[in-house]
Amino acid sequence: MRFRQVHLDFHTSEAIEGIGSSFSKKQFQEMLMLGRVDSITVFAKCHHGWAYHPSEANDMHPQLDFDLLGAQIEAAHEINVLTPVYISAGLDEKLARRRPQWLIRDQQEKLNWASDFMSAGYHQFCMNTPYLDVLVEQVAEVVRSYDADGIFLDIVGIRKCYCQFCVAKIRERGSDPRNLADMKLMWEETYHTYTKRINETIHGIKRNLPIFHNSGHITRGRRDLAHKNTHLELESLPTGGWGYDHFPLSARYAQTLGMNVLGMTGKFHESWGEFGGYKHPNALRYETALSLANGSGCSIGDQLHPAGLMDKATYSLIGAAYKEVEAKEAWCTDTSAISEIALLSFEAISSFTRAEGQRVNKYVDVGAARVLLEGHFLFDVIDMETDFSPYKVIILPDAIVNSDLLMQKINAFLAGGGKLLASGKSGLDEEETSFAWDFGANWNGMADSCPSYFLPEFPLQALEQASFVMYTEAQHISLADAGIAHGTREDSYFNRDLFTFCSHRHTPSTLQPAGIGMSEGKDGIYIAWNVFEEYATKGSLHVKEMVCFALDQLLPNKKLVTNLPAQGITTLQAQPAANRWINHLLYAAPVKRGLDIEVIEDLLPLRNIEVAIEAQEAVQEVYLAPQLAPLPFTQADGIVRYTVPEWACHQMIVLQF
Secondary structure, rough: OOOEEEEEOOOOOOOOOOOOOOOOOHHHHHHHHHHOOOOEEEEOOOOOEEEHHHOOOEEEOOOOOHHHHHHHHHHHHOOOOEEEEEEEEEOOHHHHHOHHHHHHEOOOOOEOOOOOOOOOOEEEEEOOOHHHHHHHHHHHHHHHHHOOOOOOEEOOOOOOOOHHHHHHHHOOOOOOOOOHHHHHHHHHHHHHHHHHHHHHHHHOOOOOOHHHHHHOOOOOOOOOOOOOOOEEEEEOOHHOOHHHHHHHHHHHHHHHHHHOEEEEEEOOOOOOOOOOOOOHHHHHHHHHHHHHHOEEEEEEEEEEEEOOOOHHHHHEEEEHHHHHHHHHHHHHOOOOOOEEEEEEEEHHHHHHHHOOOOOOOOHHHHHHHHHHHHHHOEEEEEEEOOOOOOOOEEEOOOOOOOOOHOOOHHHHHHOOOOOEEEEOOEOOOOOOOOEEEOOOOEEEEEEEOOOOOEEEOOOOOOOOOOOEEEOEEEEEEEEEEEEEEEEEEEOOOOOOOOOOOOOOOOOOOOEEHHHEEEEEEEEEEOOOOOOOHOOOOOOOHHHHHHHHHHHHHOOOOEEEEOOOOOEEEEEEEEEEHEEEEEEEEEEEOOEOOOOOOEEEEOOOOOOEEEEEEOOOOOOOOOEEOOOEEEEEEEOOOEEEEEEEEEEEEEEEEEEEE
């Protein structure tokens, strides 16, 4: 897999004339070289439905008079740039107006994406209709006719649909569209049939051609969906709605799957479809470095002007980032993460249980990953198919529903010396009547007070001891025999209500103990609130310090310790073929611009960042990469220590054995 990819959009209206009229092989190649691009996803079919090549399976764009796809592939291959080919699978606006009966519908017959045909926008197709036959022929034509280096299919996934094709099919099975469980099974089968037919068609023509089906997010816990692809592309444009939390969380899961991974961001100030928008070069430098630090290649989204002229400002911007990526690739190839903590993803457990009516909380995983990143812990995000044994601590965040399989895996993990950190309702037995493991506490049901307060019995790093407000619901726990209390829960005088409210927001603490807030037993530590949801939504400093204290108790000898600031990120990647470890240090501070856009502009230098890494094998040398500058270090009692004197954005430190 190439490291420096561009994903080139070209969703171009038939109302625009002169499509591709300014395309020039020379200019196309010059821009790719300016951007230091080694792979570019070019387009066979766009969301408007038009083909950008002569076609019998589709209609060529009416304003295009030559084979633009073929010209791009030829130009790129001449300079050793790969060309995966993009096909809009879920959207085809041209065909939507001709075959509206093939579109996704909800129970009220409303359309998907654009709500009607009197508003500007696209309409999504149901793959349970004859549209799938049309799409398969379009894909087959491209693979047969062109020297594509992969196929990228967009806007696909498991979709809810109540179109008349889906209604008829469920009734043929003897069921009813009002039976949600049966409908869900059919929607899953629809996606399975789509991927099976597409993959068999492509590989029947060109064996082993890379294929990716893009749904905008790799669902944690759905390995079956991930492995319908030959590799993964993690679409995660920070300014486009994903934010800077999404990619590290997604990447820390994806790297555990044993697949090649690309981290996809964009050159846009906002998101896809933006012409004339550019993010600061430092943002792309940081975002591509973040991909490398998480074992991923890089993909940057761009959109070609209808005239076919590549934008010099864009490729200068991309080139500034990819110049650095190119210099770093040797230390980022065939790596695996070194981690000692596993975050059992709430999203993955929700996918695993498929529990009807289960509350899906998008904040749980986000808050947990944010604490782990800011605390500079080495962690993976895992699902139920992961081998638990390599880790020292497993986090069960807030709302992990227990099961026989989870009990078996956790019990084996604990028998091997592992520890748990659980919070909220996680850690309870399947009946939710008591704790499934020994956290040094007894579970007595839900606490009545919300919000409530936490009084720690340990010193916080940045704050004096106080009764700290906790906004999420609390569990009522009491100390068990041999349990250790790390803090107490205090209730408020009363919950805020019509005739019982106090002050602007909530009622103060009674300052009297009402239970245990954090306990420790032989199996690990339990925290009585949904602390990860709380950190994602409130960001309270004391919540982070609670979790970091608990993890430090469970990991007294951490693999990596650093004085990196909170906004800094560190990872440790092993490169077995070269017998070395690579410690990645990253630092940037996103700020809010506009209504709600996170941007990175300034990359301030950091000085004298200290790192200590546990390494029992003798280290021959430590050096900065890609500078190849030796770095003084010591190694004693199995700990390698070094100080990075000054760096900005991203620095790799190589431990060569």
